[in-house]
Amino acid sequence: MKYISEFRSGKIAQVLARQIHAAVYPDRTYSFMEFCGGHTHAIFRYGLSDLLPSNIRMVHGPGCPVCVLPMGRIDDAVALAQRPEVILCSYGDTMRVPGTDRLSLLKVKAAGAAVKMIYSPSEVLTIARANPGRQVVFFAIGFETTTPATALLIRKAAQEGLVNLSVFCNHVLTPAAIQNILQSPEVRGLPRLQLDGFVGPAHVSTVIGSRPYEYFAREFQRPVVIAGFEPLDLLQAIMMLVRQCNERRAVVEVQFTRAVTREGNLKAQELVAEIFELRRTFEWRGLGMVPYSALRIKAPYASFDAERRFSVTTRSVFDNPACACGAILRGVKRPLDCKLFGTVCHPENPVGSCMVSAEGACAAYYTYGRFKDSPVGAAT
Amino acid sequence: MCLAMPAQVVNLAANGCGTVLLGGVSLAVSLEMIDDVRIGDYVIVHVGHAICKLDTVEAERTLALFEEIAMLATATA
Ligand code: SF4
Numbered sequence: 001m002k003y004i005s006e007f008r009s010g011k012i013a014q015v016l017a018r019q020i021h022a023a024v025y026p027d028r029t030y031s032f033m034e035f036c037g038g039h040t041h042a043i044f045r046y047g048l049s050d051l052l053p054s055n056i057r058m059v060h061g062p063g064c065p066v067c068v069l070p071m072g073r074i075d076d077a078v079a080l081a082q083r084p085e086v087i088l089c090s091y092g093d094t095m096r097v098p099g100t101d102r103l104s105l106l107k108v109k110a111a112g113a114a115v116k117m118i119y120s121p122s123e124v125l126t127i128a129r130a131n132p133g134r135q136v137v138f139f140a141i142g143f144e145t146t147t148p149a150t151a152l153l154i155r156k157a158a159q160e161g162l163v164n165l166s167v168f169c170n171h172v173l174t175p176a177a178i179q180n181i182l183q184s185p186e187v188r189g190l191p192r193l194q195l196d197g198f199v200g201p202a203h204v205s206t207v208i209g210s211r212p213y214e215y216f217a218r219e220f221q222r223p224v225v226i227a228g229f230e231p232l233d234l235l236q237a238i239m240m241l242v243r244q245c246n247e248r249r250a251v252v253e254v255q256f257t258r259a260v261t262r263e264g265n266l267k268a269q270e271l272v273a274e275i276f277e278l279r280r281t282f283e284w285r286g287l288g289m290v291p292y293s294a295l296r297i298k299a300p301y302a303s304f305d306a307e308r309r310f311s312v313t314t315r316s317v318f319d320n321p322a323c324a325c326g327a328i329l330r331g332v333k334r335p336l337d338c339k340l341f342g343t344v345c346h347p348e349n350p351v352g353s354c355m356v357s358a359e360g361a362c363a364a365y366y367t368y369g370r371f372k373d374s375p376v377g378a379a380t
Numbered sequence: 381m382c383l384a385m386p387a388q389v390v391n392l393a394a395n396g397c398g399t400v401l402l403g404g405v406s407l408a409v410s411l412e413m414i415d416d417v418r419i420g421d422y423v424i425v426h427v428g429h430a431i432c433k434l435d436t437v438e439a440e441r442t443l444a445l446f447e448e449i450a451m452l453a454t455a456t457a
Contacts, residue, residue, distance in 0.1 A: 120428025258439035
């Protein structure tokens with residue numbers, strides 16, 4: 001496929017890898033967090049860690065919207081789906097995530113609840129029009145990449161005056177999560193987690209631009225390189241991070257220049273600003289309550305807010321204590337540190353969210369057979 | 381979840397929608413979030429919406445840089 005396959009050349013990957021080997025100082029380690037689950041997935045799928053020098057360590061970050069959704073919100077979606085008047089629309093990714101008592105949307109659907117898997121939010125409009133006697137609820141999740149499409153859905157529903165459509169909003173923000181990690185005691189206090197730089201998100205950044213990361217680079221003195229999701233993109237970005245570390249620079253650089261500008265997509269940003277506002281705080285799996293890290297629907301569009309329409313009050317639910325998802329999402333543990341990995345917990349029977357989503361670190365380890373990975377765990 | 385793919389615009393419709401070609405499959409998408417789309421442009425598609433244009437000049441520049449690195453490597457190897 002055009003503009004995909006060219007960025008997967010094995011031959012050039014070897015050359016870039018040799019360049020990285022030549023550039024690293026042998027007497028130090030480099031620890032880079034790839035924020036995005038999409039990058040985690042690519043690193044495993046293409047075996048990039050095998051190409052990298054042993055003193056470069058990739059730490060997997062919390063950038064997977066399915067993985068960071070707390071169990072309480074899954075329970076809310078399941079409860080909504082179980083209401084007889086509701087048709088719940090969900091992306092495929094969220095269908096199998098287990099909530100309390102391992103109940104998932106897929107399970108309640110099998111038991112008769114009206115749950116529809118959709119690919120695009122525009123399908124929700126069609127479903128709402130076709131079912132005027134039902135309440136159609138969209139279980140919206142995602143980072144800044146996905147939010148504009150939800151905003152467009154709400155705007156269109158308002159223009160059409162659809163009274164039976166609402167959105168259960170779980171949209172979260174990337175910069176807030178990165179800041180939370182950089183300020184966490186693991187990074188700031190006792191340095192259990194060495195972080196020398198970030199591989200910044202590709203598609204999130206096409207929308208928000210590279211500017212929002214400038215603050216971290218400056219304030220926390222960590223370089224950020226925004227990278228595309230193909231293997232050559234990642235290798236080039238790692239090379240750029242190594243160079244910045246070697247030269248003691250900490251700035252924002254864009255490797256994914258074919259789609260990311262400093263300003264981002266202003267039209268999409270305006271759309272999001274029209275419909276959404278910041279929540280004071282929001283719970284993330286792994287990170288806990290993170291201030292100003294998520295969006296909710298603004299007052300003029302309140303009638304489309306499923307939380308208000310159905311008086312949703314989210315409970316905080318404790319995760320299965322054996323599941324290490326929380327620590328994995330903070331970068332302090334690896335999937336192999338979890339006792340349930342590959343035994344009780346596998347993609348067909350996921351215990352935690354990191355095993356459900358293809359972009360979750362546990363699923364990536366499992367799928368690409370990284371069982372014998374050396375126990376480098378960043379927690380050591 | 382955040383999967384998004386480059387695709388070429390092959391048709392424009394009146395209501396802000398259009399058709400793109402993605403790996404040989406044509407797909408109806410919303411083009412409402414981007415300005416001045418023309419037939420032949422590449423866009424990045426996510427959950428049925430084009431979220432930005434793909435700058436083909438920049439893409440070619442990145443690829444040319446890779447080629448150059450590869451050539452230098454074979455020359456010095
Ligand atoms: S292997 Fe399963 S139980 Fe263990 S951390 Fe990953 S998702 Fe949780």
